[in-house]
Amino acid sequence: MSATAEDLYHRYRFSVDEYLRMGETGILTENDRVELIDGEVFDMPPIGIPHAGAVKRIANLFARQLGERVVLSVQDPIRIGDFSLPQPDIALLRPRDDFYASAHPVSEDILLLVEVAESSVRYDRDKKLPLYAAAGITESWLVDIPERKLVMFREPSADGYRQAHEPEHLGSVTPASLPDCAIDLSGLFG
Numbered sequence: 413m414s415a416t417a418e419d420l421y422h423r424y425r426f427s428v429d430e431y432l433r434m435g436e437t438g439i440l441t442e443n444d445r446v447e448l449i450d451g452e453v454f455d456m457p458p459i460g461i462p463h464a465g466a467v468k469r470i471a472n473l474f475a476r477q478l479g480e481r482v483v484l485s486v487q488d489p490i491r492i493g494d495f496s497l498p499q500p501d502i503a504l505l506r507p508r509d510d511f512y513a514s515a516h517p518v519s520e521d522i523l524l525l526v527e528v529a530e531s532s533v534r535y536d537r538d539k540k541l542p543l544y545a546a547a548g549i550t551e552s553w554l555v556d557i558p559e560r561k562l563v564m565f566r567e568p569s570a571d572g573y574r575q576a577h578e579p580e581h582l583g584s585v586t587p588a589s590l591p592d593c594a595i596d597l598s599g600l601f602g
Contacts, residue, residue, distance in 0.1 A: 425451025428497050449539060451495040456532070462557050463530040466600060467501045470526060470555070473595050474504060481590070482523060483507055490525075491516040492547045498540055500552075502526035504587065519547040523589040528555040541565060545573045551588045560601040 426434075431448045434440045445456040459467075471486050478484070483505040489497045497516065504524040505517050512521070525544055527536040533556050544552045545568040552573070554563045565573035566588055579585055582597040 423452070425495055426453060427451070427494050428491055429494075431497055447489070447499045448495070448497040449543060454535075454539075456499070457530075460530045463501075463528050466528045466555055466557060469600060470528070470595075470597070471502055473597070474502065477593055477595060478504070478590070480507065481593075483511055485512075485517065489516050490522060491518050492543060496543055496547075498543065500525040500540075500544075501528045501555075504590075519549050522549050523551075524587045525549055525552040526555065527552065528557065530557040533558065542572045544568070546570050555600070557601075562597065562600070 426448060428448060431440075431453070435442075440446060440453075445458070446453050447456055448454075467486065471484060474482070475484050485500075485503040485505055487499055487501055488503070489499050490503055491497055502525070503517065503522055505512065505521050506523060508521070527540060529536045533554075536554055541552055541554065545565070548568050550566065550568060552565045554565065556563065561578055562582060562585065564577045564579065564585070565575065566577070567574035582600055584594040585597050586594045
């Protein structure tokens with residue numbers, strides 16, 4: 413019986429600490445569009461114009477409506493366990509005096525994550541959302557630009573989110589953790 417490539421080679425899982433050291437030593441730079449998911453370094457596609465516009469629109473709406481009730485994080489890393497450091501497009505975080513200058517936010521700090529997907533719908537839906545759910549992040553939204561829809565994911569479990577809801581009207585969309593904060597996303601898709 414001959415050995416297969418799987419028998420001879422094993423993937424190495426990078427820890428968050430190792431990944432961060434790659435940045436500190438210059439192996440990875442700020443210009444590298446990558447993120448660490450379950451120990452693997454993934455290239456992220458370039459940000460297209462519709463994607464960038466949607467992120468700006470949503471971030472501005474959240475900033476105006478929520479003010480200092482949250483820390484608004486845009487395309488910054490969050491730490492999920494020892495092997496993942498994804499960069500969601502938007503994260504609403506619990507307020508902290510240091511604005512997370514001492515450590516990346518962790519699951520318990522996150523009120524809502526928003527992933528905007530233009531060319532990465534499958535990756536965000538099949539790779540990142542299950543990771544967020546398994547980490548116990550209460551709610552994640554997927555803005556699917558090609559399909560012109562918003563899907564709200566709630567009730568996290570180890571197997572993914574148990575509830576997915578696509579609101580018919582985007583004029584009043586409310587994050588579960590901020591029930592008194594209805595956001596008007598009616599202009600999101602132009």
